[in-house]
Amino acid sequence: MKVEWTGAWSAARSKAESRMQNVADQPIQSLIDRLGHEFTRPELLAQALTHKSFRNEQPSQANGDNERFEFLGDAVLDLALSELLMNRFSSDQEGSL
Numbered sequence: 817m818k819v820e821w822t823g824a825w826s827a828a829r830s831k832a833e834s835r836m837q838n839v840a841d842q843p844i845q846s847l848i849d850r851l852g853h854e855f856t857r858p859e860l861l862a863q864a865l866t867h868k869s870f871r872n873e874q875p876s877q878a879n880g881d882n883e884r885f886e887f888l889g890d891a892v893l894d895l896a897l898s899e900l901l902m903n904r905f906s907s908d909q910e911g912s913l
Contacts, residue, residue, distance in 0.1 A: 863882060
């Protein structure tokens with residue numbers, strides 16, 4: 817079955833492909849080469865390594881920042897630690913956890 821890219825999906829795909837081309841021109845490419853890993857979406861790696869202060873100071877060179885990833889990472893750690901504490905101290909009350 818062939819998937820047709822139309823409307824908003826087509827625009828999103830073009831934008832993502834454009835970002836991937838931009839990543840190849842950035843210093844991040846040397847990191848990708850050194851890691852020896854082929855990233856499916858290298859623009860996300862560049863975004864994950866971009867601090868919001870750089871994005872604010874150099875908006876033409878940054879495609880976003882890592883704030884959303886930081887938020888997601890905090891939520892993942894919160895879930896993992898909560899599960900660990902609940903299992904390890906199953907009879908304790910909320911306040912002692």
